[in-house]
Amino acid sequence: MAKVVIDPLTRIEGHLRVEVEVENGKVVDAHIIGTMYRGIEAMLRGRDPRDATFVTERVCGVCAGSHGWASSLALDKAYGANVPAGGRLIRNLIIGAMYLHDHPLHFYHLSALDYLDVMAVAQYQGKDPGLLAVKDKIVKLVTAGDTAPLTPRYKPDDYSVNDPELVTMAVAHYLKALEMQAKAKKMSALFAGKQPHQSSIVVGGVTMLPSIGVVEQFRSMLYEQLDFIEKTYLQDVLTFGTGPLLPLAQAGVGGGSPHYLSYGGFARDDAGKDMFFKAGIIMDGNLSNIKPVDEAKITEDVQYSWYKASPNGKTPYTEDTVPDLDKKDAYTFVKAPRYDGKPIEVGPLARMLVMQPKGLMDIISKYNIKPGAVARHAARAYETVMMAKDMFNWLDALEKEMGSKDFRIHDTDHWEAPATGQGAGMTEVPRGSLGHFIKVSDHKIENYQMVVPTTWNFSPRDDKGVRGPVEEALIGVPVPDLENPVNIVRVVRSYDPCLACAIHLIHPETNQIKKFRIGW
């Protein structure tokens, strides 16, 4: 039979396109374009509020659970539900396990290939039997012409790591991470019933009562995860970030807007006073002035988005989402969220800058690392270790609750929708600050809005013409070779966008658009 190429056809959640203009080897302008309209918020109007938890989860199959959690937090407020400690802890553990799944996967499987010259594996001269086995497998694949999953889409450049020892180790860990991410997802499913798209978190708590055996199974899997995350994942990120990638880290390539936000998340007490991730706002890079978050300062602009301006205002409770495809100057389906009128970065780097854990801050100051693509990877790895460690405390607290006479996982008194109500579910999910905003009237959803991490980071220009965070982060990024815009990919991917992506480069001399397709 003749050789054929399998095209995976269309199996994507969404699309992201990046258009940059390059002059003298540097990016001088950037537009981030979300090319898909989902209509999920519009679909929710008029429905039973409880549907929102399960419908919004279908926004994505990767950040599964995150939207269900944020939605339930919003509904808890609208319903006046009091989530019992058992429900709160199980929710935290379900989403915590998603962090253990998402972050290493992002580093090893979605990002690392942008930094590695994988073919260096063939030059490995060491004696480690595990690494020799990796070398053997890779060489066999190369011989068979079948290296697709490991071949970067862009050519290695001056920043690429090509030390055979380091690269072989990274590839071995890439394979190990495949196994670990499957196990982390299983952990989440132990408490959530299934993954992706958990089925336990609902308004008022969770629906699945774990046995002590399941809790212990989760705990033993957590030990294995922590071992991998601390000794392998974080160690790899630090080895690369303070080694071959230090020039990128110190140059702060991909820095972006100097404003950072964390809503705070993972309540460790019933009152929600003690949060694992702290809430805070940093403006103008001033790390010594962390301000409290004021929900009322969140607005969304649509001047450059394919939506009609909302007649009732710009806040998530009042705005609507009505497409307007013919709008002049609009270039994206992503809205432009702003806090106090400013574009804001959300995600691991923002969270870590708000919390400033000593271990991470010491590394940052010792090596003089600036906010940027490499710092984002470091923050992501560091917070994963913090998360895994704290999850042991949540498990202890859950076991203690399970031993008490009035152990409950759900507030069954607040299950039916109220006649009216409103609430915001604002929390921290792997990619950043996630907010769901619901308004209930006549026991139905009157309005629903989601302001998601990728909307904050990948927002277009706002009504004042100010670029969104990633657009800003791309300005000045070196692109010495137009055919090989690997630095752009590194910057964009460091934000862990939950979208597929294609990049267009506008060549300033000829204005010819060169098309580079990449995906996530």
Add this chain to the structure above:
Amino acid sequence: MQSPKIMVMGVGNILLSDEGLGVRFLDELAKSTFPDNVELLEGGTAGLELVHLIQDVDFLIIVDALNANAEPGALFRFQPGDLQIIPEQYEVSFHQIGIVEVLTMANLLGHAPQTLIFGIQPKSLEWGLEISPEIEALFPRLSELVIKEIHSIQHEGKFGST
């Protein structure tokens, strides 16, 4: 001899009409009964998540939509080694990791099953839950072919020789 573990996996996106033919085909196949060592799995649009699900499988039969620039309904039967993936066309995407990449990953982890793929050229990839009638009409025949392969594995310990 211990019974080999056999899996029939249907993959594709059922929201895009014929793109989901692999998943929809499983409904037809499930009309037959199978011994315990045969598992039918809806692969859907999952990517890397499939790797650990095929790790302890000995024989894997995949049914998928295939773009071979042929007429709608054209059927292809091949093994992964018959294919060549062009690295530049490979997309580093969680959602676009195709089934061939999943097999390569499984191979790297040392657990790739022997694999046979049935691919059908779709007629329509438009939005919609309905499958084209002329594609659906092929399912009974495809079901026979898949069952023949399962028999061959059970009795000969290998795929058929067609």
